[in-house]
Amino acid sequence: MLSKEQVLDIRKDFKYLDIKENLVYFDNAATTQKPLQVVDSLKDYYEKENGNPHRGAHYLAIKATDAYEESRDKVAKFINATSNEVVFLRNATEALNLVAYSWALNNLTENDEILISILEHHSNLVTWQFVARKTGAKLKYLYLDDNMQITDEEFENKLTSNTKLLAITAASNVVGTMPNVKEFIKKAKAKNKDVVTVIDAAQFAPHHKVDVKDLDCDFLVFSGHKMLSAMGIGVLYGKEEMLNSIDPFLYGGDMIEYVYEDKSTFLDSPARFEAGTQNVGGAKSLAAAIDYIEKIGIDNIYEYESALTAYAYEKMEKLSYIDIYTTKNEHRSPVLAFNFKEAHPHDVASILDNYGIAVRSGHHCAQPLHRNLGINFSCRASFAFYNTFEEIDYFIEHLEDVRRLMGIES
């Protein structure tokens, strides 16, 4: 596991820690902080390599093209894909919408079923509600057991030979559940060889090794900003033959082959889906983020963050005035969702902020999940490898202050 010294060394790369004393950032599931190396890569790009990629014969246009395509190669290697299978988009949400518009609207009918889970973030839920409404396909949900897991029995009960789309998260942004998506994909394909599988890896890719070949998914999405990069860059992975068989999502420059007055032909993936001027700086910052993660080792990151989560969970479990919603299963993403029995989450988050502690409060873009848990909102502390056990102690200590300031009797 990462040692205390290693983490202290890592923290030197994160300048947000210099803003003020006792700034404890536990909102990493919303977006991570950025290390110097990532910020520098962006600065370097805009200072020394800025040009419009794929469109010029001059030095800076070529530099920009190289920066963009080298970043793509790095991402491809990171998830065990080929470069043509990596499409750069704005974020996971845009990637899911691409699959919805370009594949689902053209392929689903009223005889088909879309299978998602109650864990889903709105971006992997509202999108499929829209598709279901437009195509007549039936939207079905996988529900959770008491430990926030989707049992095999539940999966087998909901999966039918009409399941044409399985769209599921690899890690919950609220309760931390990491469903066995590899097994679910295998079972879905055994039931219906034409099923298309979409994995939402927005909360998985920052913490765990992603291997798209091993998963055998058709599509997988994630956002760079949740794994150290700049905002505005995200990834759609798709199997190459699948990507080349579907219509483009956005039309315009740099995605065409030939354009006539009355018709056009389009390039293959990834250019097919990257209309308009691309976010080269963002892509380069994602490549720098991957370098940073790989230097530490994704397995070391997962191990350390799991230890942080277990430590916080254990301490919080002892507080009788708190309800915890995160799964007890230690194979989970580093998020701790909780509520004070007698205080609103927004009050809790505001009071913690007075002590410099950043936690999220609200529905975390997962309203159906919250409703299913019998609540409307929760607080969420989410951890990253640059957090420390001491920060968790500080956070736990100040939970008592919330009660005191709210005038809640012991």
Ligand SMILES: Cc1ncc(COP(=O)(O)O)c(C=O)c1O
């Ligand atoms: C599980 C999950 N999926 C998708 C998203 C959407 O990510 P983005 O807003 O970067 O598109 C999030 C964001 O919180 C998420 O937690």
